[in-house]
Amino acid sequence: MDTRLKPRKTPVQGRSKATCDAVLEAAARILVEEGRSALTTNRIAERAGVSVGSLYQYFPGKEAIVAELIREMRRDMVVLLRRAVDAAATQAFRPAVGTLLAATLDHHTARPELARALEREEEDLPIDMETQVLKAELRGLIAGFLRERGVADAERCAFDLVAMCHGMASAAVRAGQDDTEGLKARLERAVLGYLGRPE
Amino acid sequence: MDTRLKPRKTPVQGRSKATCDAVLEAAARILVEEGRSALTTNRIAERAGVSVGSLYQYFPGKEAIVAELIREMRRDMVVLLRRAVDAAATQAFRPAVGTLLAATLDHHTARPELARALEREEEDLPIDMETQVLKAELRGLIAGFLRERGVADAERCAFDLVAMCHGMASAAVRAGQDDTEGLKARLERAVLGYLGRPE
Amino acid sequence: MDTRLKPRKTPVQGRSKATCDAVLEAAARILVEEGRSALTTNRIAERAGVSVGSLYQYFPGKEAIVAELIREMRRDMVVLLRRAVDAAATQAFRPAVGTLLAATLDHHTARPELARALEREEEDLPIDMETQVLKAELRGLIAGFLRERGVADAERCAFDLVAMCHGMASAAVRAGQDDTEGLKARLERAVLGYLGRPE
Amino acid sequence: MDTRLKPRKTPVQGRSKATCDAVLEAAARILVEEGRSALTTNRIAERAGVSVGSLYQYFPGKEAIVAELIREMRRDMVVLLRRAVDAAATQAFRPAVGTLLAATLDHHTARPELARALEREEEDLPIDMETQVLKAELRGLIAGFLRERGVADAERCAFDLVAMCHGMASAAVRAGQDDTEGLKARLERAVLGYLGRPE
DNA sequence: TATGAATGAGTGTTCATTCAT
DNA sequence: TATGAATGAACACTCATTCAT
Numbered sequence: 001m002d003t004r005l006k007p008r009k010t011p012v013q014g015r016s017k018a019t020c021d022a023v024l025e026a027a028a029r030i031l032v033e034e035g036r037s038a039l040t041t042n043r044i045a046e047r048a049g050v051s052v053g054s055l056y057q058y059f060p061g062k063e064a065i066v067a068e069l070i071r072e073m074r075r076d077m078v079v080l081l082r083r084a085v086d087a088a089a090t091q092a093f094r095p096a097v098g099t100l101l102a103a104t105l106d107h108h109t110a111r112p113e114l115a116r117a118l119e120r121e122e123e124d125l126p127i128d129m130e131t132q133v134l135k136a137e138l139r140g141l142i143a144g145f146l147r148e149r150g151v152a153d154a155e156r157c158a159f160d161l162v163a164m165c166h167g168m169a170s171a172a173v174r175a176g177q178d179d180t181e182g183l184k185a186r187l188e189r190a191v192l193g194y195l196g197r198p199e
Numbered sequence: 200m201d202t203r204l205k206p207r208k209t210p211v212q213g214r215s216k217a218t219c220d221a222v223l224e225a226a227a228r229i230l231v232e233e234g235r236s237a238l239t240t241n242r243i244a245e246r247a248g249v250s251v252g253s254l255y256q257y258f259p260g261k262e263a264i265v266a267e268l269i270r271e272m273r274r275d276m277v278v279l280l281r282r283a284v285d286a287a288a289t290q291a292f293r294p295a296v297g298t299l300l301a302a303t304l305d306h307h308t309a310r311p312e313l314a315r316a317l318e319r320e321e322e323d324l325p326i327d328m329e330t331q332v333l334k335a336e337l338r339g340l341i342a343g344f345l346r347e348r349g350v351a352d353a354e355r356c357a358f359d360l361v362a363m364c365h366g367m368a369s370a371a372v373r374a375g376q377d378d379t380e381g382l383k384a385r386l387e388r389a390v391l392g393y394l395g396r397p398e
Numbered sequence: 399m400d401t402r403l404k405p406r407k408t409p410v411q412g413r414s415k416a417t418c419d420a421v422l423e424a425a426a427r428i429l430v431e432e433g434r435s436a437l438t439t440n441r442i443a444e445r446a447g448v449s450v451g452s453l454y455q456y457f458p459g460k461e462a463i464v465a466e467l468i469r470e471m472r473r474d475m476v477v478l479l480r481r482a483v484d485a486a487a488t489q490a491f492r493p494a495v496g497t498l499l500a501a502t503l504d505h506h507t508a509r510p511e512l513a514r515a516l517e518r519e520e521e522d523l524p525i526d527m528e529t530q531v532l533k534a535e536l537r538g539l540i541a542g543f544l545r546e547r548g549v550a551d552a553e554r555c556a557f558d559l560v561a562m563c564h565g566m567a568s569a570a571v572r573a574g575q576d577d578t579e580g581l582k583a584r585l586e587r588a589v590l591g592y593l594g595r596p597e
Numbered sequence: 598m599d600t601r602l603k604p605r606k607t608p609v610q611g612r613s614k615a616t617c618d619a620v621l622e623a624a625a626r627i628l629v630e631e632g633r634s635a636l637t638t639n640r641i642a643e644r645a646g647v648s649v650g651s652l653y654q655y656f657p658g659k660e661a662i663v664a665e666l667i668r669e670m671r672r673d674m675v676v677l678l679r680r681a682v683d684a685a686a687t688q689a690f691r692p693a694v695g696t697l698l699a700a701t702l703d704h705h706t707a708r709p710e711l712a713r714a715l716e717r718e719e720e721d722l723p724i725d726m727e728t729q730v731l732k733a734e735l736r737g738l739i740a741g742f743l744r745e746r747g748v749a750d751a752e753r754c755a756f757d758l759v760a761m762c763h764g765m766a767s768a769a770v771r772a773g774q775d776d777t778e779g780l781k782a783r784l785e786r787a788v789l790g791y792l793g794r795p796e
Numbered sequence: 797t798a799t800g801a802a803t804g805a806g807t808g809t810t811c812a813t814t815c816a817t
Numbered sequence: 818t819a820t821g822a823a824t825g826a827a828c829a830c831t832c833a834t835t836c837a838t
Contacts, residue, residue, distance in 0.1 A: 015801065015838095036323065041829060051803045056830065120322065123373070124235070159374070160367055160385055167366015168359055174322070175358070186359055186393075193392020194385075218819095240812055241821095250820045251813080261812070413817095413822065434721065439808055449824045454809065518720065521771070522633070557772070558765055558783055565764015566757055572720070573756070584757055584791075591790020592783075616798095638833055648799045649834080659833070803835075814824075 005067040005128040008058055020058045022048040024072070027065045031117040039066075066121050067128060073118050074134035077107050081141050093149055093197060100145065101187050104165060109180050112173040119166070138162070151195060161191055204266035204327040207257055219257045221247040223271070226264045230316045238265075265320050266327060272317050273333035276306050280340050292348055292396060299344065300386050303364060308379055311372045318365070337361070350394060360390055403465040403526040406456055418456045420446040422470070425463045429515040437464075464519050465526060471516050472532035475505050479539050491547055491595060498543065499585050502563060507578050510571040517564070536560070549593060559589055602664035602725040605655055617655045619645040621669070624662045628714045636663075663718050664725060670715050671731035674704050678738050690746055690794060697742065698784050701762060706777050709770045716763070735759070748792060758788055 007020070026048035030039050041062050045052045059065050084103030088096035108115050122131070143158035151157055165187055172183050206219065225247035229238050240261050244251045258264050283302030287295035307314050321330070342357040350356055364386055371382050405418070424446035428437050439460050443450045457463050482501035486494035506513050520529070541556035549555055563585055570581050604617070623645035627636050638659050642649045656662050681700030685693035705712050719728070740755035748754055762784055769780050 019801080040827080042827090052830075053803050053832080054801075057801070060830095062829070120319070123319065156385075159370065160389070163367045163370035164363050164389060165366075167364075167369070168362045170366070171358065171362030186355075189395070190359070190363060190389065190393040193395065194389040196388070196392065214818095239810085242811095244821095252815085252820050253818085255813070256818080417822080438806085440806090450809080451811080451824055452822070455822070460808070518717070521717065554783075557768065558787070561765045561768030562761050562787060563764075565762075565767070566760045568764070569756065569760030584753075587793070588757070588761060588787065588791040591793065592787040594786070594790065612797095637831085642800095650799050650836085651797085653834070654797080799836105799838080801835105801837090803833100805832100807831080808829090810828080811826100812824100814822105815820105816822090817820080 004060055005064050005126070006060070007064060007068055008056075008060055016058070019048070019050055019054050022050055023055050023058060023065060024069060026050075028069055028111075028114050031066075031069075031121070032111070032113045036117065036121070063125060066118070067125055067131070069114075070118050070122050070125070071128075071131055071134070073107075073115065074131055074138070077104075078134055078137050078141075080104075080106055081138060085141050085145055088145065094192065096145070096149075097191055098184075098188060100142070101165070101184055101191065105169065105180060105184055105187075108169050108173065112178075116170050116173050119170070146195075157195065161194065164190060164194065203259055204263050204324070205259070206263060206267055207259055215257070218247070218249055218253055221249055222254055222257060222264060223268055227268055227310075227313055230265075230268075230320075231310070231312045235316065235320070262324060265317070266324055266330070269317050269321050269324070270327075270330055270333065272306075272314065273330055273337070276303075277333055277336050277340070279303075279305055280337060284340050284344050287344065293391065295344070295348075296390055297383075297387060299341070300364070300383055300390065304368065304379060304383055304386075307368050307372065315369055315372050318369070345394075356394065360393065363389060363393065402458055403462050403524070404458070405462060405466055406454075406458055414456075417446070417448055417452050420448055421453050421456060421463060422467060424448075426467055426509075426512050429464075429467075429519070430509070430511045434515065434519070461523060464516070465523055465529070468516050468520050468523070469526075469529055469532065471505070471513065472529055472536070475502075476532055476535050476539075478502075478504055479536060483539050483543050486543065492590065494543070494547075495589055496582075496586060498540070499563070499582055499589065503567065503578060503582055503585075506567050506571065510576075514568055514571050517568070544593075555593065559592065562588060562592065601657055602661050602722070603657070604661060604665055605657055613655070616645075616647055616651055619647055620652055620655060620662060621666055625666055625708075625711055628663075628666075628718075629708070629710045633714065633718070660722060663715070664722055664728070667715050667719050667722070668725075668728055668731065670704070670712065671728055671735070674701075675731055675734050675738075677701075677703055678735060682738050682742050685742065691789065693742070693746075694788055695781075695785060697739070698762070698781055698788065702766065702777060702781055702784075705766050705770065709775075713767055713770050716767070743792075754792065758791065761787060761791065 009016070010020075023044060026046075027039065027044050030043060030047060034043075039062070041052055041055060044062075044065065045055045048055070055065075059068070080103045081100070084100050088099040091099060139155070139158045139162060142161065143154040146154040146157055168187060168190065169183065177183065208215070222243060225245075226238065226243050229242060229246060233242075238261070240254060241251055243261075243264065244254045247254070254264075258267070279302045280299070283298050287298040290298060338354070338357045338361060341360065342353040345353040345356055367386060367389065368382065376382065407414070408418075421442060424444075425437065425442050428441060428445060432441075437460070439453060440450055442460075442463065443453045446453070453463075457466070478501045479498070482497050486497040489497060537553070537556045537560060540559065541552040544552040544555055566585060566588065567581065575581065606613070620641060623643075624636065624641050627640060627644060631640075636659070638652060639649055641659075641662065642652045645652070652662075656665070677700045678697070681696050685696040688696060736752070736755045736759060739758065740751040743751040743754055765784055765787065766780065774780065
């Protein structure tokens with residue numbers, strides 16, 4: 001079942017790679033600019049400047065394209081967060097939280113609507129293994145950080161914090177707010193408050 | 200444009216009302232039990248025990264049905280929250296927050312998956328006026344409560360708190376957690392923390 | 399699995415029946431006049447003077463239409479053959495064989511190319527239960543007749559005779575021969591010869 | 598029109614020949630093992646270990662490949678039957694018929710499903726000249742044999758006998774019977790019976 | 797000459813919506 | 818007013834065939 005969500009071939013070079021990327025990028029753009037209901041295979045191919053046939057050469061179906069976009073997003077997040085966790089290791093608690101939040105927001109900042117759209121799609125898709133692992137890793141990184149800092153029930157806290165930030169960031173994007181700094185400040189307040197460390 | 204999201208007639212009594220309700224209830228059930236992709240007009244009519252023709256007599260289209268469900272949900276929330284705000288008026292801050300949260304969760308508790316599904320649909324639908332007003336009212340009630348209690352920047356806070364609770368509650372439902380009490384406790388912590396009043 | 403080969407509804411009256419029949423008849427005509435490769439759902443609908451949507455209201459797919467045509471054919475054959483077996487009961491062996499053959503050919507005579515086309519299609523389709531039963535019944539009727547007349551290994555003989563007649567009749571139709579009488583005479587010779595009763 | 602069914606080049610030696618053969622063999626295997634619906638040019642190339650481009654270098658299209666397989670089959674049959682007719686020349690009638698039947702079955706015995714599959718395909722394809730000639734030759738050989746033995750209306754008899762044997766052999770293969778000896782015996786009975794020479 | 801990426805017309809199928817009964 | 822048969826645009830997806838490399 002997993003194969004329906006995986007690319008057919010993952011070409012490493014040349015024209016193939018270009019086509020493959022064009023398809024993914026087109027899908028992303030459509031999702032953001034035209035909405036999920038406009039995300040048809042024909043439209044994707046059109047915007048990618050590619051034929052439908054080519055699209056199907058690389059992906060077994062529409063869902064696989066979206067799934068791949070999600071995977072890319074999660075992979076990026078893992079990289080960013082891992083880096084942030086490392087950087088935070090030597091910091092005091094408050095600035096460390098800031099570092100982590102900044103990393104999380106970085107991702108939302110780059111293409112906020114895309115992130116939101118993909119997170120939405122994720123809910124409708126059957127969760128494939130890799131995505132599941134990536135999400136677990138994200139929570140794991142945060143939980144690890146919290147545990148290290150002596151926070152009790154780190155797993156649960158990580159879960160709640162992720163959900164909380166997701167909710168607030170989504171709402172902000174949705175409302176068209178683009179004051180990332182302000183958002184970050186408020187998230188910091190929320191997180192530290194939740195953790196009982198508003199000092 | 201708004202008329203596409205409104206019922207054709209809002210019959211207050213008799214067989215008409217029954218048909219109308221049957222349609223709405225059928226749509227709700229399908230959304231929860233069979234998923235959004237199963238939500239077709241024919242299926243709705245079938246589960247409602249009504250002909251498609253009748254369905255179109257009361258609703259101009261599929262979206263109008265969903266929009267009406269959303270409106271119902273928001274109306275319910277307004278009622279619950281207004282009542283809670285009244286009840287909270289005489290309470291100390293902490294218990295007052297608890298009262299408000301309880302009201303908010305009440306709604307999620309009754310039909311959690313439906314609430315989540317509708318909130319998802321809401322994002323895809325063009326926002327009709329009434330829903331917009333209802334949502335503004337919800338935030339207004341909370342903002343009013345906060346202002347009364349001397350919280351600065353009450354509007355913004357209300358916005359964030361709603362988003363925060365929405366995020367955490369959704370994630371909990373999604374993860375299959377059904378420990379409402381626990382959830383409420385964590386939300387309380389988050390809210391009070393955010394407000395800088397963890398006393 | 400069987401449901402993919404069965405009609406969706408078998409409407410007994412009115413417009414429905416007419417549409418259903420029009421679809422079947424159109425498919426039969428296309429198969430005969432335009433060939434199997436022209437048998438597309440859109441073409442069927444077009445020739446039936448009906449929309450594709452209607453077609454799918456009555457049949458779950460293209461295969462189901464063909465399967466139904468086959469079933470109709472087999473049902474007809476069973477009726478004809480049963481009647482012939484009854485009529486042959488009181489006849490001497492030679493004329494009795496003639497009666498059975500006449501019945502078999504009757505069917506081919508009515509719409510020879512259709513019969514041939516359907517028999518071809520039958521080989522590509524997963525065999526559904528009813529068709530299987532009908533075919534068994536056909537062979538059973540012949541085997542019963544043979545057994546009654548003291549023919550040894552009646553089952554096997556029935557199998558061979560059916561295959562033999564099928565082969566010869568098909569070839570004749572294919573070659574465009576339309577001398578049914580002559581064909582019948584030759585089949586008789588073949589059958590009686592095979593049975594070792596050329597008297 | 599005929600050129601669409603002929604190979605582009607018929608290379609007699611070297612790598613070309615190998616490629617050509619690989620394509621034909623791949624097509625044959627697919628037809629037998631995966632069914633006619635799996636017979637796509639891409640799949641053929643894949644199983645042949647060759648690129649689609651190469652496939653089209655040797656054959657103008659898919660049909661040409663199948664047509665060539667059919668021609669090969671018919672050529673084989675002509676060779677076998679010619680040899681058998683020669684061998685039968687000095688035999689008495691009964692054993693002579695046996696010799697001819699054995700030759701015919703030889704062909705079916707080697708790759709029964711392939712023979713059946715190709716005979717099926719043959720019916721869908723426009724008949725190209727060479728195949729027509731080959732089939733005429735087959736009937737001619739049999740008719741010649743019969744005429745020599747004083748059988749009246751030898752042409753017609755040859756036609757019927759071929760059809761008869763084809764029908765019975767096909768049915769046997771289809772039913773999964775693999776008792777070639779038994780089948781031969783029954784065919785003999787049928788043929789001799791038809792010819793009125795059961796002695 | 798061989799490759800295989802690219803093409804796009806064509807196929808099966810669905811579903812929101814209409815309208816004759 | 819209620820029905821449900823009919824509609825057909827739109828969608829996902831395939832595959833024979835071409836052509837730049």
